[in-house]
Amino acid sequence: MFQRTPARNLRFLRIAVGLAIAGFLVCYAMTFIGDSTRQMFLRTKYIDPHADPSLFANTPERLKAAIVILVRNSELDQLLLTLKQFEDRWNKKYNYPYVYLNDVPFTEEFIEQTSAMTKAKTYHATIPKEMWSYPSWINQTKAETTRAQMELDNVPYGGLESYYHMCRFNSGFFFRHPLLDEYDYYWRVEPGVDFYCNIDYDPFAFIQKNNITYGFTISLKEIAESIPTLWKTVKKFIKKYPQYVSPDNSAKLISDNNMETYNLCHFWSNFEIGDLRFYRSEAYLKFFEYLDKYGGFYYERWGDAPVHSIAAALFLDKSRIHFFNDIGYKHGDFGHCPPERKVRKSGKCQCDPETNFDGTQDSCLNQYFSSYI
Ligand SMILES: Nc1nc2c(ncn2[C@@H]2O[C@H](COP(=O)(O)OP(=O)(O)OP(=O)(O)O)[C@@H](O)[C@H]2O)c(=O)[nH]1
Ligand SMILES: *[C@@H]1O[C@H](CO)[C@@H](O)[C@H](O)[C@H]1NC(C)=O
Ligand SMILES: *[C@@H]1O[C@H](CO)[C@@H](O)[C@H](O)[C@H]1NC(C)=O
Ligand SMILES: [Mg+2]
Numbered sequence: 462m463f464q465r466t467p468a469r470n471l472r473f474l475r476i477a478v479g480l481a482i483a484g485f486l487v488c489y490a491m492t493f494i495g496d497s498t499r500q501m502f503l504r505t506k507y508i509d510p511h512a513d514p515s516l517f518a519n520t521p522e523r524l525k526a527a528i529v530i531l532v533r534n535s536e537l538d539q540l541l542l543t544l545k546q547f548e549d550r551w552n553k554k555y556n557y558p559y560v561y562l563n564d565v566p567f568t569e570e571f572i573e574q575t576s577a578m579t580k581a582k583t584y585h586a587t588i589p590k591e592m593w594s595y596p597s598w599i600n601q602t603k604a605e606t607t608r609a610q611m612e613l614d615n616v617p618y619g620g621l622e623s624y625y626h627m628c629r630f631n632s633g634f635f636f637r638h639p640l641l642d643e644y645d646y647y648w649r650v651e652p653g654v655d656f657y658c659n660i661d662y663d664p665f666a667f668i669q670k671n672n673i674t675y676g677f678t679i680s681l682k683e684i685a686e687s688i689p690t691l692w693k694t695v696k697k698f699i700k701k702y703p704q705y706v707s708p709d710n711s712a713k714l715i716s717d718n719n720m721e722t723y724n725l726c727h728f729w730s731n732f733e734i735g736d737l738r739f740y741r742s743e744a745y746l747k748f749f750e751y752l753d754k755y756g757g758f759y760y761e762r763w764g765d766a767p768v769h770s771i772a773a774a775l776f777l778d779k780s781r782i783h784f785f786n787d788i789g790y791k792h793g794d795f796g797h798c799p800p801e802r803k804v805r806k807s808g809k810c811q812c813d814p815e816t817n818f819d820g821t822q823d824s825c826l827n828q829y830f831s832s833y834i
Contacts, residue, residue, distance in 0.1 A: 499821075502830035503786070508671050510787065511807065516662040516670070519554060526646035526665040527560045528552070529635060531627070534568050537575075539653035544578040547650060551660040556581040557648075560640050564593045564626070584640055592634040593626045596753065604759040611762055616686045619762055629758040631730070631765035633749040636740035649733040657789025657798060658808030664734050664785070674736045674781040675773045677728035678790045678797045680820035680829055685725060687762040691752075692723035695771055698751045705744035711779040713832035714825075715771060726825035727770035731792050734785065744776045779833060784826075794818060 503509075510516055528547075532540055558581050561567065567585045576583045595601055604625070611619025618624035641647065646665045668676060699706050717724045739745060749768070757763040773782055789798050789810045797819035798812035799805050805814075820826030 498827050498830045498834065501834050506833045507786070508673075508783065510662050510664075510667050511804075513667075513670075516667055519663075522666070523555070523557065524646055524663075524665045524669060525644045526648070527558050527641065527644045528650055529560050529562070529641065529647045530650050530652070531562045531631065531635065532652050533563065534565070534571050536652040537571050541574060541578065543650065543652055543654050543656075544575065546656045548579055550656045550658065552579065552581060554661075555663055557665070558582040558584065560638075560644075561585045562588055562635065562638060562640070564588050564623070564630075586638065586640045588630065588634075588638065592638070593630055595759065598754065599756055599759050601759075603756075607760050607762070611686070614686055616684060616762055619687075625759055625762065628762070628764045629753070632758065632763070632768040633753060636737045641737060645737055647733070647735060647737055649731065651731045651792065653792070654731065655789075655791040655796075657791065657796075657812035658787065658805065658810035660788060660808070664788075668734060668736065668783065671783070672781060673783045674739045674777055675728070675769075676734035676783040676785050677730075678732050678785050678788050678819065679729040679792075679795055680726060680825040681729050681766075681795065682725040682823050682825060683727055683764065683767045687764060688723075688757070688767060689761055691757055691761070691763055691767060691771075694752060694755050694757060695723075695775075696720070698748060699775065701751075702744075702747060705747070706775050707778050709778040709780070710776070711774040711782060711829070711832045714829050715774045717828075723767075723771075724828070725767075726820075726828055727766045728773070728782075729792070729795065729820075730764075730766040730769050732788075732790055733769070739773070739777070742776075745772050748772055748776075784829065 530540070556579070559575070559579065561571075561575060561583065563585070564587070566587050572583075572585050575585075595604070608620050608622060608625075635641070636647070646668065648664070664676065667673070712720055715723060715726055752758070752763065752768065786797075786799055786801075787804050787808060789805075789808065789812045790796060791812070795818045796812070796816065798810060798814040798817055799808065800814040800817070804810075805812075820829070
């Protein structure tokens, strides 16, 4: 029988303390490496809007741009909270128009209340049926089987049919809704999100001036169960159409092994500031069509976040993707508060970077930084 002698106890204690110190050092080193990648990126590659005073002069010039909000009537309350912040923090100064989209008609109250929040023009539209329903080639029995399985596997929204239509709409159709025809740029906003900092310039003017196509605040990992064969399908697509892949792409952001497998990182697409013309491009349209024909929006639960992000990472030059570090943003448990004090001060931010969950934590954001440097 073992007896815990004092000597043995001491040895256990030494080992335990040793392991704790080693663990701490590893964690510390990892934060440091992450941090220095971030610093290096910010110093060498980041385009800082605040370094360009001309952006802060509020000229009357406006771009062909709109705030795009896909929302249900039942989300009005949460939306109004968001709009209040969005107007106060930014749009009351710019009055960019709002485009509201819904799969069913908006109620009178919804139209009234959302219009009352702003001096800007607001447009409300119902989405054409063909943009929010099964395409002819989808076997709906098989789609139903998928939903039942996803629900059993506890994949978020896996059993909710409308969620699949929503993901497909956001992947392939929002940018060709007739109400958006006249716009070049969009800012995607969702009900219930918070904006924590003042934005004292026009992000549309900023992205136009810097030739940026896609802007984000948070980068996360996708739920693997929702996209079992997405990557395989993406690889087949680029084998067929290698001409669409940019020579200066950010493949390193989405794959750790030279495109062998997908590392699940994506830009969280509920916040996007971007160029609609990207989605209207031949490369993206072909890409969407290919994915859609395969059926993964219904036979799996492909989301618009990985679809947008994989397309942006592969088809765009990496300099055309921008991390909006200065925009404090929160959606549910995930949020981005600018970690730099100077940035928080200038934006009069009301947030704590200690509570960030923006991609630093699961390494996707550092993966993005290191794809540049
Ligand atoms: N009109 C309409 N909008 C929808 C529907 N389902 C989702 N949306 C909108 O689509 C966006 C994304 O839907 P969410 O339910 O927030 O899905 P999510 O962002 O993946 O999940 P959460 O983490 O719960 O926010 C939001 O702007 C919703 O308002 C729908 O059936 N009809
Ligand atoms: C549709 O899918 C179901 C279930 O997977 C299958 O049994 C059926 O044969 C399919 N129908 C067609 C027309 O392919
Ligand atoms: C913007 O980027 C694209 C692709 O990288 C390039 O072809 C184009 O010339 C750039 N435009 C400007 C104004 O720099
Ligand atoms: Mg949401």
